[in-house]
Amino acid sequence: MLIDKTHKKWLVLSLIILAGATAVYVPYAAKWPHGPSGSSPVGLGFGIAGFAFMIFAALLGARKKVPVWRLGRAQSWMRGHLWLGFLSLPLILFHGGFHFGGPLTTTLMVLLILVVGSGVFGAVLQNYMPNVIRVEVPLETVFEQIDRVRGRLLEEADEFVASASVASGSPLIITTQERGGVIADELPAISEADVMPLQKFYTRDMRPFLEHPGARGHALSESANARAMFQGLRTLLPPALHETVKDLEDICEEERQLRQQVRLHHWLHGWLLFHIPLSLALLLLGAVHAIVALRY
C-alpha cells in the first residue's frame, strides 16, 4: 500500500496512542517497586492491548477471504493492519519493560521483531515496487497468464522462422500504405542459403532463450546484448528478412519483460512467505504465553 498523505489520520492516531502509552509507561516504570513487569496491572494492560493489535492485524487475512462482506472497506483494514500492527511492537516492549524474559517470551519478542520488520520491509516494497513494475514492464500481463503468454510467444517465433523458410525461393512482395493507395515493392527472391543464418541463430540462441525462462546468463536476457546480436544478424540477412528479425527482436523484448515481471512480482510478494508464517507462529505462541501467564 502506498503510504502517502491519505495516511495522515492513521499517523496522528498512532502517535496519540504511542504518546499515551509512553505517558503511562514512563511514570509506571519509574515508580513500580521492582521495575516494569508483564504481570503488573499496567504491564498486563500493555500486553492485552499489544496482543489485541496483533490479532486485529492478523484478521486482515481473514477479511480478504470474504471480500464481498460489508465489514468495512478493505483499504481501511489494510491501514489498520499497518499502523496498529506496527504499534504492537512498542506496546509489547512496554509490556515486558524492554526485557525479553525467559525462552518463550524471548522467542516471542524475536518473532514480533521479525514480523514487524518483515511487515515494514513489505510496506516499503509495496510503496515503490508497483511504480517500478509499471515503468519497467510496459508489456505486463496477468501473472498467472505468464506461462500461457510465453507459450504463445514461442509459437509465434516458430511461425515467423518457418514462414521465412517457406518464403525462400519466391519473390517477396512488401506493401506499404501510402497516401492515396498502396505501394507494392517486389524484393528479390530469397534463397535457402539466405535464410540459414536466421535459422541457425534461432535454433542456437533464441529458441533456448524462449524455451527455458528460468535459465540464467543467457546472452539475450540483456537488452544491450540482444540489440547487438540482432543488429549482427541483420547484416547477415537480405533486407527481405529484416521484418522477420524485427518481429523476433520484439518477441525477445517481451520475454525479457516477462522475466522482469516475474522477478519483481516475486520481490513484491515473496516477503509474505516469511511474514505470514511468522505471524501465525507469533499469534499461536502469544496465545500460549497469555494462557500460561494468566493461569500460572
Add this chain to the structure above:
Amino acid sequence: MSPGGAVELTVDGRKVTVPAGTSVFDAARMNGIAIPTLCHQQNETPVGVCRVCVVDVGGRVLTASCVRPAENGMVVNTASDRVRGARRTLVELLMSDHPSPCARQQNTGDCELETLAKQFGITQPRFVHRSTGRGKDDSSPSIAVEFDACILCDRCIRGCSEIRHNFVLGRMGKGAQAGIAFDNNLPMGSSSCVSCGECMVSCPTGALTNKGVTGTALKSATNTQQVTPEELEQLPVFKGVSGTFLSLNRGAVVRRNFKKGEVICREGEYGSTAYYILSGRARVSISSPMAHVKTHGGAKGFFSKLTSALAMRREDKREEETDQRYIHIDAPIDLKYENPVAELGAGDLFGEMTCMSLYPRSATVRAETDCTMLEMLRNVLDIMQRNKNFRAQLDKSYRQRALDSHLRGVPVFASLTDEFISSLRDRVELVHYAKGQVICKQGDVADSFYLVRIGFVKVSQAHPGGELVVAYLSRGDYFGEIGLLQGDVRTATCTALDHVELVRFSGEDFNRMMVQFPDIRKKLEAVEHERLENNRQRLSLVQSVPLESFLAQGLMEAQSLLLLDLDRCTRCDACVRACADAHDGVTRLIREGLRFDHFLVATSCRHCRDPLCMVGCPVGSIRRRNSLEVIIEDWCVGCGLCAQNCPYGNINLHPFEVMVDDPEHAGRKKATMRRKATSCDLCTEHAEPSCVYACPHDAAHRVDPSKYFSGILGIAPPKAPKP
C-alpha cells in the same frame, strides 16, 4: 382507305393490309417483318424514345415505326442501308454509355441492347465513354438499380404506371443528367415502391435486375412444400406482385407445416427468414430464465442468510423494474414482463427483424395447434411488406392489437387512458425507413413525434469537426419530443441504422396529449431536460479534451471506468476475486487493458455514452437505466450480439445449466446449457462496487473519466445535471 377501315401499305416491297390506326411497327410485325426496338413493348403505350425502330417511309427524315401510324399507300423500307446505318449509330451511341457486359448480360445473357450491338457487329463503340458514372441504388432488398445501364427507354416507367398503376417511377433531370427516379428521387428502398417487379421485368438492359438473396434457396425439410408462383399469386398477400418476379424468386419462399408442439424458431438463434402464418396458432415465449446471471432469489438456509446479511446485500431490484411492463420482441405483439407468453394466429407475420437485418431470434415460437406457415427470405418479405394489401393488413393488425401495449410499454406513457389510445388508433401513421435513410434532420421544423416499432435509430448532432452520436434507440424508445415541446426545430438528426418502422404521431396529436395528460408532459419535460443536459455535457467534453490518447482509447465516451492505479496496485487480484465472489464465481472484470497515464483501464463495462452494444439486441434486454448505466436485463436470450458489438471486449457470455422439457420423453425435464451475457453491473445491490470495496491498496476506482481526468487533461469538470 380500303373498305372496313383498313389501310394498305407496302413494307419491304410487300403489300400489306392492316386496320386503320395500326403503327408501322405493328404492321410489319403482323406480316412477319421484325423491326428491332428497345423502348417499345406490346403491352405498353409506344413512346418512340429510343429511335432504334426507325424506318424509311420516303420522307426527309427517318421515322420511328412504333409511333408512326400506317397510312394508305405508304411505302416502308425497314432495312435499307440508310435505316441500318442510323440504327447502328444509335446502338453504338447507347453502347458507348453502357457498362458492357451489364448485370443482365452477365446473369442471363439477354440484355437487349448488347444483343442488338452484337447483331450490328459493334464490339468497341467509336464514341467516348461518359467520364463519370451515374451510380447504383442498392437500397432495395429485391431489385438492384444500375443507372449506368439505363438507356432511358421509359419501359420501367410505363410498366409502373400503366400496367401496375403504382406511379412510383418517373424521369428526373435533363440532358446528360436525365435518369429514372423513384418518387421524388428517393432511394428505391425508401420510396413508395411496392416491389411488384414490373419495372425489372420491363427493363431491356441490366439497369433493373432481380437481386435474389445471394444464391440462396430455403432448405428442404420433411415439413416443407415448394410453392409455385401461381400458387403464391392466389394468396391475397401476393396480390398485385408480378408473376415473373415471383418466378425469379422461386425457392425463396416455402410452405411449412408444423405439428402441434413443434418448435418453429428458438430465441437467440441466428436466422434469415420470416414466417407468415397461413393457418393455425403459435405460442411465442421467452424460455430463458428471468434472472440475472447472478441469481440471489432470496437467501435460503441459516448460513446463506447470515452471509447475505454480512454482505449487506440489498434486494437485487432495479428501480425501473416496476415501470417495465412489456418485453419488446420481433413480432406484432409485446410480451408481458411477468408472464412472457403470447399467441399468434393466421395472418400474423413474425421474425421481420431477423429476416431484414439478420438479428438473432428474439423469442421461441412453438406451434400451439397444427400450423401452416410461409417461410420467406428477405427479398420475398420485402415484396410482401411493400404490397399495399398486405401492408394495410399488417398496419390494421398493429393498430388493433399492438399499439396499446406498445404505448403502455413505454413507462412515460403508462398513464394514457384507453379512450385516448383509441382516438389515436386511426390517427397515427405507420412509417418505415430503409437502412441509412434520414428520418428527421437537425434544424428541420419539428412536426411529429416518433415511437420506434422495429429496428434501431441513430440520433446524432452535427457540430464543427464532425458528427456526435447522442444515442441509439430501439423498439420502445421514442424521439422528437424536444422539438415539439420547445415548439421549435429538431435538435438532432435521426437516421435508420437498419430496417426501421416507426409510429408517427402528428404534432397536433402530441400537443393534445400534452394538454390532456399533464403528468406525461411533466415526465417528458424531465426527459427533455436530461437529454439536453447530457448532450451539452458531451459536447463540452468533446470540445475541450486535448489528449489524443484519451480520445483514441474511447475514454471520452465512458461514463464509468474501472481504473487501477498502477503505482498503488500490488497485483494481488483482490478486485478480481471480489468480483467473482459477488457474481456466483464469474468475474466480470479482467485486470488487463489499455493504459492511460499511470492507470490501467481494466476490462470491465465502461457504461458508454454511445453504447454500441445496445444496437441489435433482439429483445432489448441490454439497455440503459434511468441513471444511464448499461445493464443486461433478465430476459437476455444469450445471442451474443452485444458481446460482438462492444468495442472493448467488456461483455462476456457465460454458460449456465437450466432444466428444460425433454422432447424425447414427454413430461420429463433435462439439463441443458444456456448462455447469458454478463457485464459489470456496478454491484447495484451494494453501495459500492465490490472490486473497489475489496481493494486493500486504494488502487481500484470507479470514476467518471471526464471528472477524474479533468486535472490531467486541463479541462473543467462538467457540471452535474440540474434536478
